[in-house]
Amino acid sequence: MSTENVWQEKITPARFDGKTVIVTGAGSGIGKATALRVAQEGGKVIAADISGERLGELVAENPELSIVAVAGDITDQHVVDRIVAAGEGKVDALANVAGIMDKFEPIHEVEDSTWERVFNVNLNSILKLTRSVVPLMLEAESGTVVNVASEAGLRGSAAGVAYTASKHAVVGMTKNSAVMYGKKGIRFNAVAPGAVQTNIEAPMDSAYAQQVIAPLMSIIPGMATAAQLAASITFLLSDDSTNINGVVLASDTGWSAI
Numbered sequence: 016m017s018t019e020n021v022w023q024e025k026i027t028p029a030r031f032d033g034k035t036v037i038v039t040g041a042g043s044g045i046g047k048a049t050a051l052r053v054a055q056e057g058g059k060v061i062a063a064d065i066s067g068e069r070l071g072e073l074v075a076e077n078p079e080l081s082i083v084a085v086a087g088d089i090t091d092q093h094v095v096d097r098i099v100a101a102g103e104g105k106v107d108a109l110a111n112v113a114g115i116m117d118k119f120e121p122i123h124e125v126e127d128s129t130w131e132r133v134f135n136v137n138l139n140s141i142l143k144l145t146r147s148v149v150p151l152m153l154e155a156e157s158g159t160v161v162n163v164a165s166e167a168g169l170r171g172s173a174a175g176v177a178y179t180a181s182k183h184a185v186v187g188m189t190k191n192s193a194v195m196y197g198k199k200g201i202r203f204n205a206v207a208p209g210a211v212q213t214n215i216e217a218p219m220d221s222a223y224a225q226q227v228i229a230p231l232m233s234i235i236p237g238m239a240t241a242a243q244l245a246a247s248i249t250f251l252l253s254d255d256s257t258n259i260n261g262v263v264l265a266s267d268t269g270w271s272a273i
């Protein structure tokens with residue numbers, strides 16, 4: 016079952032009026048769709064991505080929207096500092112979307128360089144950025160953070176060991192922060208996408224994984240669009256999700272129910 020052919024994105028006017036929202040991975044796929052949706056609904060978006068070219072296109076194609084581009088590698092604290100500084104002391108919401116896949120390597124095949132890069136981009140960057148943003152939210156006594164996990168944060172059959180472990184860690188970071196900051200008016204939630212049509216590279220280079228994992232992936236019920244994921248992410252970023260804290264929302268065409 017997939018709704019991608021019939022569903023149309025519908026803007027909720029003014030849902031993010033007056034809000035400053037950081038979106039990482041805003042140059043492509045789910046992050047770009049999220050940045051556009053927030054900006055179209057009245058928010059000021061701080062769009063972060065390693066690709067200055069992609070960010071330049073995003074801004075040039077949408078001159079009517081309030082989008083501030085910050086290019087750089089979000090694993091670098093100096094880049095994180097520039098992203099937060101673009102908020103000029105105000106960050107109402109943070110969408111940690113940027114991430115990279117592995118090549119489906121099981122633990123006996125994974126190289127240190129893959130493990131370290133996947134953890135740096137998928138997890139450590141979220142630590143750095145969130146740690147820098149939370150003091151502003153504590154001062155404001157409000158804020159929302161949405162971390163993009165994955166079906167691989169819910170099950171063991173959606174990627175290699177590095178990506179799977181990194182996304183399970185994103186889930187843990189989300190739940191701990193939800194408890195730590197819930198009473199301070201700051202909500203933390205995660206979205207776990209299933210298969211989504213984007214530019215992410217996910218080559219199943221491991222012959223071992225092709226034998227073990229590929230058959231299990233045949234149950235995937237459908238491919239979503241990036242805009243469908245943006246609908247789930249912006250719901251959790253917005254005040255519409257006021258009573259929701261610490262959830263991992265599977266946005267996966269029903270994959271997690273199988």
Ligand SMILES: NC(=O)c1ccc[n+]([C@@H]2O[C@H](COP(=O)([O-])OP(=O)(O)OC[C@H]3O[C@@H](n4cnc5c(N)ncnc54)[C@H](O)[C@@H]3O)[C@@H](O)[C@H]2O)c1
Binds near residue numbers: 043089116213
């Ligand atoms: N596409 C899927 O099927 C799928 C499924 C589950 C989860 N996800 C997750 O969704 C998120 C978004 O992925 P996507 O599918 O939109 O991929 P994408 O490749 O289309 O977009 C990711 C963006 O993040 C940016 N990025 C990567 N590393 C970066 C870094 N170090 N610093 C700054 N920017 C960086 C890239 O330049 C790119 O523009 C990721 O966290 C991914 O793990 C995707």
